[in-house]
Amino acid sequence: MDLENAARAVRENAYVPYSRFKVGAALRSASGAVHAGCNVENAAYPEGTCAEAGAIAAMVASGETEILEAFVVADSPRPVPPCGGCRQKLAEFAQPDVRVTLATVSGEVLVTTVGDLLPGAFRNDDMGKA
Known part of the structure; x- marks a missing residue:
């Protein structure tokens, strides 16, 4: 399944x-597998889960840890970027x-990169060795 169809279906x-506000996300991992997630709200608003986080959790649960491509879709007037937390997760x-x-x-599309979404990202190699 391609990323767009997976994201639209899971949305x-x-x-x-x-x-x-429904959001769907799909990721292609290093094996070529597609992992999808949708947003899940909760009455205690901060406890909800974003679509991107759900797709990442599905990927990790399957034993993979490398994203090769991502697709996010929402019913909005413009293509909406991931929230700050999901940018860091990506x-x-x-x-x-x-x-x-x-x-x-x-059908409006904006193509970007993880680096453009989160310039200066804090990465694991920033922590150094203790």
Whole structure:
């Protein structure tokens, strides 16, 4: 399955009783597998989960830790970038040049990279050896 179709399909499963703002994300990992996630809200708003985080969790649960490409889709007037936390999560598992496609339900697309979404990302090699 391609990333766009996976993201659009999983978006329909989003649990969004409060915002009604469905988001779907799909990632291609190093093995070529596609991992998808949707946003899941909670009455205690900060406890919800973003679509990108769900897709990353599915990838890690399958035993993989490298993102080669990402696709995110939402029903918005413009392609919406991931929140700050999800930008950092993407940077944890993807190189700065990894392609991220942001799309609207109506078909508008913006192609960017993890590095452009989060310039100056804090990376694991910034911690050094203790």
